[in-house]
Amino acid sequence: MLELRHVSCRYDDHFVLKDINVRIEDGDLVGVIGPNGSGKTTLIRAVTRAIKPAEGEVLLKGKPLGMFSFKELAQQVAVVGRLYDLDVQMRVEDLVLLGRIPHRRGLRLMERRSDMDIARTAMDVTGILELKSRFVDSLSSGERQLAFIARALAQEPELLLLDEPTSHLDITHQARVLDMVRKLNRDKGLTVMVVLHDLNLASQYCDRLFLLSDGVLRKDGTPDEVLTYQAIEEVYRTTVVVMKNPVSSRPCVFLVPEDAIAGVE
């Protein structure tokens, strides 16, 4: 589905991604983790053409990104950014319908029946159908995040990119958002790349993880392979203990406070 070959990106003279080589297969659910400023968001921006790689190339379905028009790209790749600041009054339904813009043909001014149906399904899947006439700025952060995911689904993408979709959400909404993403991945075969700050969420929900640090891909593998205490302590410079979640048997990362270490010693 997606391949990055020797991709390096920079803002001005400062490199934020260095020689990234990865392949994401159809139906993957990949988590991107790493400390602040490690290049996670830039990785997403390189795939959406918001930033042009200084070196290397990004291939979507074997074709370089530059061969797609912005519109063609948006028909296949949908993005949910971090929480948006909204200064326009827009209803949830209208927001979700924005997702149909890439599929608009010709000079047609109004949405087709099929556009309405797709938007409706997207809202249904994300569980916000009953909110459709509410204004987006009156929603809670969790509901708002779901509305933006619904908009992304209305684009009918094959690849979904999510940038920290669970930041600022309580665990109810964290679970709701990620359960839904995983369900879409399992049931509809949607390929997903999700940037996550929370190592435990990444471990529980993703099949594969990219660990970034200083713009370099440190590790690429299953949560078991990536989330070792050695790797985490090296990259995050923090003492941790890694154990298994007794139910899912995925790795679970525990932070150890400084004074607790002193107590043990």
Next chain:
Amino acid sequence: MQNRLFKWLFTLFVLIVILLAVSAFSLSLGPSGMHPGTIVRLMLGGNGTTTDHTILFDIRLPRILLGFAIGGSLSLAGVVLQAMFRNPLVEPYTLGISGGAALGVALGTILGLTGLLGVYSLPAFGFLGACCVIVFLSIGINRSVLNLQGLLLTGVMISFISSSAVLLIMSISRIEDLHGILFWIIGSLGETDWLPVKLALVAAVSGLAVAYLFCFDLNALSLGEEDALHLGVNVERTKRVLFLLASFLTGLSVSLAGAIGFVGLVVPHFVRMFAGTDHRILLASSFVSGAIFLIFCDAVAKSVAQPVELPVGVVTGLVGGVLFIYAMMRKANIVRGK
């Protein structure tokens, strides 16, 4: 969905009715007055006295059509720029285009070149000045030296520079030149020549058509440039075309009728309150509302202190300013949930 289309068409219908009513009202106003029946008969091609005919078709009608074109153009430019910059305080004149036009007129006047092209001299100089600013800013955009914020700040600075330069020129010019420059800057619709009126009409209507090609891009831009990119909008190209569109309409309007203020700032705000934020309806409603606003202000300007005619730019400023404050306070109340 049919529901929404119906609502939009209804909004537009109401606005057009108001437009026709205001135009008819304005047509019947003037120093010599005119009976509504006479107007209807003349408009339908009936016979009338030569004087009535001349007053209606050579003085009053061009004036209203010019008001329609310029009111529409300015508020269309306002909507487009506000969406592009995601800033409600941007208006067509923020970018310094009117400043450039004013400077062009002032320079042309003081250099004694006004006789060069007859009645078209002042508009020509104004347009030339506006074009200089447009070209300057476009080069900035194309070289990617200016992002949107930079563009805005540069525009504001150009406005300041040119208004200082105009004041300088005015302070050293002769009294009759001074009057000419001042009246041009305040703005007036007293153009009785058909050619510029037709030009403005064609530009305004085609501007509206071009803007409609971008109505979805404008909707997508309401959540920011990067988000619009995610929705498949070619952001750079869209920004360039819309900037050129808005500044061309502004430049033309300003050079034909002077710097009539406030239309492009107030009208879009007002229209958003009843028409919503979807540009599919916002563009057309703003255009028509801008036309209504300007024709109405012009009617007030020519009738309120007869036989003296007030400059229309003063009336739009007064009426527009009061409306704007009212609108802001209402909006603040809505935000606070009152």
